Amino acid sequence: VVAQHCDQWIDSVQFPRCMVSVVVQEQSADGSGLAVTLNAAWCALLDAGVPMRSTCCTISVGVTEADGLVLDPCLEEETCASALCCISVNCHSGAIVSSTPTQGALSEALYAAAVCYAQGAAKVLEQVIRQALAKHLEKLPRAGQ
Helix, strand or coil: CHHHHHHHHECCCCCCCCCCCCCCCCCCCCCCHHHHHHHHHHHHHHHCCCCECCCEEEEEEEEECCCEEEECCCHHHHHHCCEEEEEEEECCCCCEEEEEEEECCCCHHHHHHHHHHHHHHHHHHHHHHHHHHHHHHHHCCCCCC
């Protein structure tokens, strides 16, 4: 699954014979594992300077009887969920890059609502990533210093 997503993100036109290897190691699990893994892989590719087609964030959405739609469900919420899916969103256009069901099935109406929630959450996550990246870049030595 991670390799398929990476293939969609990487702009391989410039380097058609280049091979990219991404290794993601899970340190602890508290839910939303696939979304966390995909976001970590995307950030690693960005940090490595790999040319990307777009800014893409993945959001995990669950459906529980108690709370309805839940963004970024924790492990406890995942075990209670009747359905879970990961939605990857192009942050510039808001288009859905991919949608991966991980448990159960969503009705058409719930899926449409989940997509809207994921699009909003992706915009917020993109801002968090941009802020973290700005702090990271501040620490790097500048030319001539």
